Amino acid sequence: MQDFLQQTLSGTAPDILCGETPFLRWQWHDHGILQLEPKKEPQQALVISAGIHGNETAPVEMLNALICALLRGDIELQLSVLAILGNPSALRAKKRYLQYDINRLFGGLWRDIESCDEVIRVLSLERAIENFRIPLYKKQQPPWHLDLHTSIRDSWHTCFGMLPLNSLPWPEDFMNWLTTAGLEALVFHTAPGGTFTHYSCAHFNFVSCTLELGKALPFGENDLTQFSVAQQALTALLSGMPLPIVTGSPRRYHVVQQITRLSNQFQLHINAQTRNFTVFPQGALLAEDGEKRYVVQKEREYVLFPNSNIALGLRAGLILVEEDTQTDALSKIV
Template identity: 65%
Template sequence: MQDFLQQTLSEQAPRKRQGETAHLRWQWLDHGILLMEPKVKAGQALVLSAGIHGNETGPVEILNQILLPLLKGEKPLQQRLLVVLGNPQALKAGKRYLRYDINRLFGGRWQQIVDSDEAHRVLHLEQAVETFWQACESDETRWHLDLHTAIRGSYHSRFGVLPLNPRPWPTNFLDWLAAAELEALVFHREPGGTFTHFSCEHFAAASCTLELGKALPFGENDLSQFTAAHQALAALLYGDSLPAVQRQPKRYRVVQQITRLSENFKLHMGQETLNFTAFPQGTLLAEDSETRYFVQQAREYVLFPNPDVAPGLRAGLMLVEENEQTQALPL
């Protein structure tokens, strides 16, 4: 098996489910789940995922490009690697998801929905990740990078979203994110149902959701826009030189979540509103029957505004920049 993406989209398991090159051994675990292990001792274990949303195809193509030299035996592998294409059915259909957004269902939240393909898929992903982390040596570093693209345009074209983490973020992890030319880092302060939060909460992995541009169908991506991420991933996997850091990302933290509670929800932002658009204190952001969401700090920035989510799900996040002076409205 040399083309992981095409094999996954075929919905067929490869005839040969495991093999090796001069540098590594690989094993097809399930549709879109591939284990790769170097033949020499590695000090790091990495989960590298993409395609959690089926319409975010650019990172999937980049990931496949990076795997080809490894599977052909042309490049060495520097660490234990679990590769995940999260939602093959949605990828094949070219849709964000078919019924449920699986990036809201990790950490056992899949048990709260009806029995479905998405619930089964999240369970399988959780089990695969758990097995992978449990096989780690005690001194192995654990990272999880989940590659995405955003529905909307953004004032920061590449940014990372980091889950709630009670531990300090490793310096080399933050340095890698800067070398991948992320323009901003967003730090969560509450738990969530994302894939990266699952890895961080349950297995103490340094994890990040990387938003690397605009979501486009297969064949329409300008892969040159992913050059920095490609080079940084090559450095991580092959041992190539890590690109020099051009500038440190801006840092934001989440200060409130806008949740759609009912069919009466109204988001006071148009389709043209970009991620990281700033709103002044007191601005009415959204309302849902008697519930209203206002900007509480001196200035807040919106991330992932989406009025079309199902009731009970996040319709947007509001952020503050870490180095800005903020003052909350009085209660």
């Protein structure tokens, strides 16, 4: 197998399901699920996923470039790696999803909908995570899960991370890596969710983060130089080489409200040009759904992922506060 992405998009398994290079052994588990094991004893394990949404192509191209470099021997692998392209059907169709957003279905939430290809895919991804844990008990560090995405909207922070609800302290080396990956902001969830990273963290104690890298664009239209720092940090992580040197640290936000579309009366009072991390003043009405009103409670709150084009019961946006409330030049009052 020479190209992970093209093999996945073909809808067929490779002629040979496992093999080795001078530095690693690889095994094809399912469409878009490939395990790589270094020939040296690994000291850490990593799940790296992309393409959970089929229209978010920049991380898919980035992940494929890394996997192809490992298979060619350009990078000497030091970790146990499970590489995942999340939704091959949506990637082929060039759509965010076909029937259901699979990043709202993990952890048993798939039970609430009728069976379809995307429900079956969620079950396959959950099994892949669970099975990948089997050899990890010998490792000295908890496994990491990095799920690579892009945003539908432009953002005041081009690259940022979303950390799931976690009762344990975040490891220092993990937080340091997120900084070296060039993330401009970190958003901390304060409630459980149906995302892939919440599933791996809550069910199997993975140290997990969703990385949002730029804006969703079709294959071939991405400027991957925007994410060169993240690419370098991933390469260093996989190869055991020194991490890039960066200055500064990400701004930190935490979620204080979730906007949910409860009925067909839902109205989002945020226009299509509003960027992620736009700040709103106290009292601003962000959305309403019948008698339910979503209003800014504190002096300054930020909006993330506003989207009215979602199914009933799903998230239509997040409202954030910043841990450091100093005024930033990026903040725009609307």
